[in-house]
Amino acid sequence: MRGGNLVLILILILLVFFWLRRRARLGRPVFMPRLGRRPRRVTVAVQGARREAEVYASGATAGAPLLLCFHGGLGQIERFARGSGLSSRGPARGYVVAFPSAPTGWVDGRPELGESTQDLDFVEVLIEKLAVDLRIDTSRVFAIGVSNGGMFVERLAAERPALLAGGAAIIASVPARMARSVAEAPPLPFALICDRNDQIMPWHGGQIMRGQNRGYGGEVIPVEDVLELWVHRNRAVATGAPVRVAGPEGHFVDIQDFSAQPGGAPLRFAAVTGEGHRWPRWPAYRGTTGFDAGEVALDFFAHAVGPSVGARQRDASRSARA
Structure with a gap:
């Protein structure tokens, strides 16, 4: 009996070892420690309701750009902040980073979620x-959203584009009903990062998976059509062939940049072959090149609006001290 228990313990140890090794190779957090920097909780009133956001900042905030980070439909702020790394990467680049909360999910343009504008008003307020409180630069407000949050960024870019200097939708498509309004809005620097193996948000369009713990469903257009409508909206043209970034265990991503024609805006498209409906990321490992969707989006924002926002923030801080 003791021998059998020992074998079972050894098997469990091996399973844990291989699980930890695989997560490390794919850049997944092995443990989920609490975030080192405590966020500031901000509360606002919108249409008679109380709405909240958690805000991270490093150093001076006056004149800093703002990064809005929208969680998925079933996500939580703290989990998204940890899993994406944006709560640390954003402040390190000079951003004030805000994680708005939508406990029941974002109203992203799908008929199943109704017509409410409260989420849009929440962002504006x-x-x-x-x-007022942090004196952020309202001309440099950027938005990154994942899944339902990514589709909400698409809606924000369609219905309140003047609020944004750029946006990014990650593992998200465009609801069929929103396609025309997204396409016809003014040009806006934008990044699309989608996974070919996404089992929730179908690459070829159609119905979003729904059911217990799967969200509300709804129809989205194919990723290729999303790219086409953004190319048209931004009056953008491809700048060379896609660049492939190889990752572990058959993971890779093809990144295509598009430059703006007169009166347009730049565009970045990243087609990931990875694990499906998860934040796309992996570390550099045994000759592979590291990849992180958040870094790709932040790099795009820095190039799309000129000098690095982090560099401009540092320059502003130096000027204030002089």
Whole structure:
């Protein structure tokens, strides 16, 4: 009996070892420690409701750009902040980073979620409050969203584009009903990062998977059509062939940049072959090149609007001290 228990313990140890090794190779956090920097909780009133966001900043905030990070439909702020790394990467680049909360998910343009504009108004009021409290630069507000949050960024870019200097939708498509309004809005620097193996948000369009713990469903257009409507909207043209970034265990991503024609805006498209409906990331490992969707989006924002926002923030801080 003791021998059998010992074999079972050894098997469990091996299973844990291989699980930890695989997570490390794919850049997944092995443990989930609490975030080192405590966020500032911000509360605003919108259409008679109380809405909240958690805000991270490093150093001076006056004149800093703002990065809005929208969680998925079933996500939580703290988990998204940890899993994406944006709570640390954003401040390190000079951003004030805000994680707005939508406990029941974002109203992203799918008919299944209704017509409410409260989420859009929430974003506008939140920006106004941070402009007063932290003196952020309202001309440099960027948005990154994942899944349902990514589709909400698409809606934001369609219905309130003047609020944003750039946006990124990650493992997200465009609801069929929103396609025309997204396409017809003014040009806006934008990054699309989608996974070919996404089992929730279908690459070829159609119905989003729904059911217990799967969200509300709804129809989205194919990723190729999303890219086409953004190319048209931004009056953008491809700048050379896609660049392939190889990752571990058959993971790779093809990154294509598009430059703006007169009156347009740049565009970045990243087609990932990875694990499906998860934040796309992996570390450099045994000759492979590291990849992180957040870094790709932040790099794009820095190039799309000129000098690095982090560099400009540092320059502003130096000027203030001089």
